[in-house]
Amino acid sequence: MQKKYEGIIKQAAAEHKLERDEIITLLSCDGPALEFLFAAADQVRKTFMGDAVHLRGLIEFSSYCQRNCTYCGLRENNKTLSRYRLDAEEILTIARAAVPLGYKTVVLQSGEDSYYSAEMIAVITCRLKEELSLAVTLSLGERAKEDYRLWREAGADRYLLKHETSDAELYGALHPDMDWGNRKKSLYTLRELGYQVGSGCMVGLPGQTLTSLAADLLLFKELDVEMAGIGPFIPNPNTPLASAQRGTVELTLKMIAIARLLMPQTHLPATTALGSIDSKGRQKALVAGANVVMPNITPNKYRRLYEIYPNKICLDDNPAHCRNCIGGIISSLGRTVAESAGHSPKEQFTLGLG
């Protein structure tokens, strides 16, 4: 292995710092250097996060979206998709069934759907906390600061708002009706309100460079995120990016591994998108720095309709089946399913100040 890679990786594993150019160098490594990078990330994960894997039960509660992100199947202009919305009782029923499966966190995810008022989401959040003692992550896109505040007051623990790409120009091209500055501002607002903040990016977007991927990692670090979801871009035939190339498994794993070196205490999921382009994708991520999995707990009849990208895994599987499947994957790697809520291990959250 070239000494240059080994030196950078060892230093990053010890100090959790990398310059932009060093990140770019690591993003282009291969062979033994790549194996060394994954092993170093796995070791940092083990030291700082342990062997327990946190499960987050994902409820895709509305497939309506008012945005038109050019990569996403839920975009409003995709008229090939039948849309659905779940009401509060349905969401509560799904969450109730997730508790005996061992879930400690539910993630409420939807397109940007203003049908749900801030009050409706607050009531659902409050009930999930009070009736089921679940940790609650919200992932509903950009909303007014007052909405974020109300939900935080209702007990929401975490908010997931991926920055998608930190390249302002590329962001503008992919999001015809959105603004990069607003995105970043929203992430800072969530931080100010005391959420455990999750961001994320896609890997392999058309026009994306290694320089821009390095900037994505540095932005996670700047935001000091509690969670970073990193997944491959997968072209969807019903979107303007239908004929673009998809992101690769290898580059996605490199991004996860470098994220782990940089941010030893940040939750890193083995994403569903990675599992969808490689049947062993999630396993590979879990031994390259990842420590979280987000199994789908949406009822079967809705899963096909939440078609962000094609060939998503688990479309015909029910929540109990997915829970079993994930349990098997985790134990086959010699790891365990976490028993705690899996809040950020950073001090301000473990002391309950968040």
Ligand code: 5AD
């Ligand atoms: N490929 C991969 N991930 C996608 N997402 C949306 N469209 C795609 C796609 N084509 C991800 C984005 C977004 C979430 C809803 O799904 O990161 O945050």
Ligand code: SF4
């Ligand atoms: Fe809507 Fe999110 Fe898809 Fe954009 S990425 S179209 S905001 S669901």
Ligand code: FES
């Ligand atoms: Fe759904 Fe494996 S996680 S079948």
